[in-house]
Amino acid sequence: MTDTPVRPDAHTEPTATRTPVRERRSLSEVAAQVPDAPHRRKAGPRVRRVLKHVMLIGFGLIMLYPLLWMLSSSFKPNEIIFREPGLIPSAIDLSNYGEGWNALLHPFHHYLLNSAIIVLGSVVGNLISCSMAAYAFARLKFRGRPIWFAIMLMTIMLPIHVIIVPQYILFSELQWINTFLPLIVPKLLATDAFFIFLMVQFFRGLPKELDEAARLDGCGHGRIFLQIMLPLSLPALATTAIFTFIWTWNDFFSQLIFLTRPDMYTVPIALRTFIDATSNSSWGPLFAMSIVSLVPVFIVFLFGQKYLVKGIATTGIK
Amino acid sequence: MSVMQEVAKTRGASRETRKGDGKAAAIFLAPWFVGLGLITAFPLLASLYLSFTDYSLLESPSWIGIENYQRMFDDPRWMQSLSVTLRYVLISVPLQLMAALGLAMVLDRGLRGLAIYRSVYYLPSLLGSSVAIALLWRQVFGADGLVNQVLAYFGIEGYGWVSHPDYALGTLMVLNVWTFGAPMIIFLAGLRQIPAMYYEAASIDGASKLRQFFNITIPLLSPIIFFNLVLQLIGAFQSFTQAFIVSGGTGGPVDSTLFYTLYLYQNGFKSFDMGYASAMAWFLLLIVAGMTAVNFLASKFWVFYDD
Numbered sequence: 001m002t003d004t005p006v007r008p009d010a011h012t013e014p015t016a017t018r019t020p021v022r023e024r025r026s027l028s029e030v031a032a033q034v035p036d037a038p039h040r041r042k043a044g045p046r047v048r049r050v051l052k053h054v055m056l057i058g059f060g061l062i063m064l065y066p067l068l069w070m071l072s073s074s075f076k077p078n079e080i081i082f083r084e085p086g087l088i089p090s091a092i093d094l095s096n097y098g099e100g101w102n103a104l105l106h107p108f109h110h111y112l113l114n115s116a117i118i119v120l121g122s123v124v125g126n127l128i129s130c131s132m133a134a135y136a137f138a139r140l141k142f143r144g145r146p147i148w149f150a151i152m153l154m155t156i157m158l159p160i161h162v163i164i165v166p167q168y169i170l171f172s173e174l175q176w177i178n179t180f181l182p183l184i185v186p187k188l189l190a191t192d193a194f195f196i197f198l199m200v201q202f203f204r205g206l207p208k209e210l211d212e213a214a215r216l217d218g219c220g221h222g223r224i225f226l227q228i229m230l231p232l233s234l235p236a237l238a239t240t241a242i243f244t245f246i247w248t249w250n251d252f253f254s255q256l257i258f259l260t261r262p263d264m265y266t267v268p269i270a271l272r273t274f275i276d277a278t279s280n281s282s283w284g285p286l287f288a289m290s291i292v293s294l295v296p297v298f299i300v301f302l303f304g305q306k307y308l309v310k311g312i313a314t315t316g317i318k
Numbered sequence: 319m320s321v322m323q324e325v326a327k328t329r330g331a332s333r334e335t336r337k338g339d340g341k342a343a344a345i346f347l348a349p350w351f352v353g354l355g356l357i358t359a360f361p362l363l364a365s366l367y368l369s370f371t372d373y374s375l376l377e378s379p380s381w382i383g384i385e386n387y388q389r390m391f392d393d394p395r396w397m398q399s400l401s402v403t404l405r406y407v408l409i410s411v412p413l414q415l416m417a418a419l420g421l422a423m424v425l426d427r428g429l430r431g432l433a434i435y436r437s438v439y440y441l442p443s444l445l446g447s448s449v450a451i452a453l454l455w456r457q458v459f460g461a462d463g464l465v466n467q468v469l470a471y472f473g474i475e476g477y478g479w480v481s482h483p484d485y486a487l488g489t490l491m492v493l494n495v496w497t498f499g500a501p502m503i504i505f506l507a508g509l510r511q512i513p514a515m516y517y518e519a520a521s522i523d524g525a526s527k528l529r530q531f532f533n534i535t536i537p538l539l540s541p542i543i544f545f546n547l548v549l550q551l552i553g554a555f556q557s558f559t560q561a562f563i564v565s566g567g568t569g570g571p572v573d574s575t576l577f578y579t580l581y582l583y584q585n586g587f588k589s590f591d592m593g594y595a596s597a598m599a600w601f602l603l604l605i606v607a608g609m610t611a612v613n614f615l616a617s618k619f620w621v622f623y624d625d
Contacts, residue, residue, distance in 0.1 A: 053431070056424065060438040063496065067445070069464055070454050085467035133350040142343035152350070155358055159556050159606055161582055162599045165368060165592050166361035169375070189353025196350070221342040250448040252559040253579075257587055268449040268559075275453075275566060283457055290450035301444055305437055308444075312503045 074287040081283050093284070097292075100285030104270055105262045108289055111270040114259075115249060118183050118266060122248040123241050125187030126195050130240060131233070133190045134199035135225045139211065149200075155193045160253065168257060182258040183251075187244075195240045198311065202236035203229060239311035242304040246297055267293045369597035375590050386597035396598070398573045399581035402487060406577070407554045410491035415546055418498040422505035423535070436506065440499035451493070452563030456480055459489040480564050483574040490560050490575060501546040508542035509535070537622040544621045548613050552606050558583070578602060 073081045077093040084090065101108045136142070137149055171182040190196060210232075211224045219227075230237070252268045259265060265273070271293055274286045301308065369386055371379035390396045425435055445451050458464040461478030469476045479485045512535065520530050536543075561569060561577040569576030569584070582602070586595030 052424065052429075056435055059421075060435065063442060064438060066454055066458050066464065067441075069458075082462045082467070085464055085471070129349040129353070132346045136343045136346035136350075140339040140343040140346065142338055142340045145343075148347075151354070155354065157552065157606065157610065158358065158362070159552075159599070159602055161556065161579055162365055162603045163358060163361035165586050165596050165599065166364035167357065168587070169364075169592075170356075170361065172375075186353060186357045188349060189357055190350040191353045191357045221339065221346070225346070246444055250445075252447075252449055252562070253583075256562075257583075271449045271453060272563060286453060287457075290453055293450045294445060294448065297444060297448070301437075301441060309436065309440070309503055312500055 070287050071291055074284065074291045076284060078282060078284045081287075096284035096288040099282075100274075100289040100292075103282075103285050103289075104273060106265075106270075108270070108292065110263070111265050111267045112292075114180075114264060115266040115268075118180050118255075119245055119248045121180065121184035122187040123244045125184060126190075126192050126240055126244045127237055129188055129190035130192060130195040131199050131230065131237065132225070133196045134203055135221075135229060137196065138200045138203035139208075139224075139229075140221065152193050152196055155191075156197060164254070164257060171258065177258060178261045178264050180264075183248075183254060192244070195244070198240060199233065199236050202233055206232055235307060235310065238304065239307040242300055242307050243311060245300055249297055365596040365599055368593050369600050371593045373593040373596075375592060379593065382593070386594050387601070389594065390597065390601065395573060395576065395581060399569070399576045399578045402569075402574065402576050403555060403557075403578040406487060406491060406494070406557070407551060410494040411547070411550045411554050413491070414495045414498045414550060415501055415543070417495055418501035418546070419505050419539075419543070421498070422502045422509055423531075425502075425506060426509045436499075436503065439502060443497040443499035446493060446497035447559055449559060449563055452560045455489060455493055455560070456564050459485075459492075481571050483570075483572040486564070486571055486574045490557075490564060493560055494554060494557070501550060504542060504546055505539070508539050512538045540621040541623060544613065544617050548610055551609050551613070555602070555606060555609070 068087055069085070072087045072089055073084075074096055075092050075094065076084065076089045076096075077091055078096075080090060104111075133152070137145065137152070167182070168177075171177055174181075176182050176185075186192075206229065210228055211219075214224050214228055250268065252272075255266050255269055256272075259269060262273075271286075271289060274289065368379060370381060370383055372382050372385075373379035421439060425432055425439075429435070442451075459479035460466075461481065463479075465479065466476035477485060479489050516534050516538075517530055520534060525533070556579055557577055558579040561575045561580050562583075565571070565575045565580075567580075567584075569580050578598070579602070582595050582598045585591045585598065
């Protein structure tokens, strides 16, 4: 009976129910298999399981603590932010939000609107252009397809810094600096090749019989694409839309470069100017607007989790 | 069955009658081709050309050969930016992947509440690159920030971490490790693929958990580890926002957070030294390509493909 009743090991569970022969089985282990003794069977692992959950919850709290603290601090009067590491404010003060909203040259909804326009344009652009290119790569036969496909894959890895300087020159020749065009037009031209790849993978998983049958019925590629492939590809389209949304909303580098006039500022650029515009002591309004800037991402995260997880697991994007 | 066979037959037939879809492909690929040419390939070649010139946007570029590249190696700030970035990448990426793998192992095995844990741990990955989080970091690790408040509770007096040249880069590493959620999800998917019977067989044979980890999990997961490694290395090397915000765009204190891309930005878009910035960009491209290639070559020796 020195043997522990059941080794506290999740992997023994399937074995315990399946393995017919095992020499070193203790009596209690056999007893544990009797169906009306489930409690005894789980007594050992349960302590461990509870401990595990306690640890996981504790770790999660530590991870989220800075975020929660920022949320709580955005409701604290400035003078106590630096004295209260706790989450529950001793005094609630909503004025941070009002103050932050109007702290910069334009009211904050101006920047929210600018960001929203760019995000909307990027999402629509990526959905249309990337799905079209993906259809060609997944379903059409044309000369040089493997080479073009390889080139497409390589552009995924290309650091934006290598092309940003000539892009800047090009867009300034076109008088596009301080417009949203440098941030939206490339999306209409399928330059986010990652989403082409994602959708190629998805299209390849759809049964070919469907579009072959449609072709026999006289459907052209336009109709096959619009009426068969796209309706079946809603999960891939959702993943693309969600990631485009979050990336564009968070994007800082290209917006910093192409938008230099304050009325064109987006949320990230506006947030950044907070440091210059206000003294370092007014963290309250800054936190309030930071929270406002994170809300859209958080909402998308809440409703799009399924697609996010699937998207990452299959392609490895952030 | 017969339907399937028939479909298969017509499929073959239609493939024969279809002499390729060149025209349709041209239409479907048109936006991508235009983008590839104008937004990607042309700028790529143009920056290669510019990297051999002196160009300030005001006057036309003048050819100076490899001077920009020579200048990099004589430029102490460039050396500093490379060294800062390498330290950041080589320390924070392995730590981040270890955290990701560790948590993925704990979360595997049909744990109750798995979906909730996964979401909570993943959330920082989504937010980590935002300006808001970088600003938060600036406060949390500031002189009178959250970290020091907690330390003060234990009677320890902290530094102004983000304004101390020895620690500022460390705070950015912490931020990168904090975003371990994305690789964790990839690990979770990978762990699912390992058949449970391997572990069952091993534990029947009396193999310890540790041995199971090193002899089953690691080898079978090595392609995923490799994939994550390449992805995170490349991503980390191009980090920009965090350093820019935490240092207020300077890369300070004393250039201790001068990321490579930040120095590139300063050259290209602050001093409009676009020839030099282009040379730096091409060097970055070579590093990224080199890291990927080295990883692929090395993977032959340690990545185990189970087929």
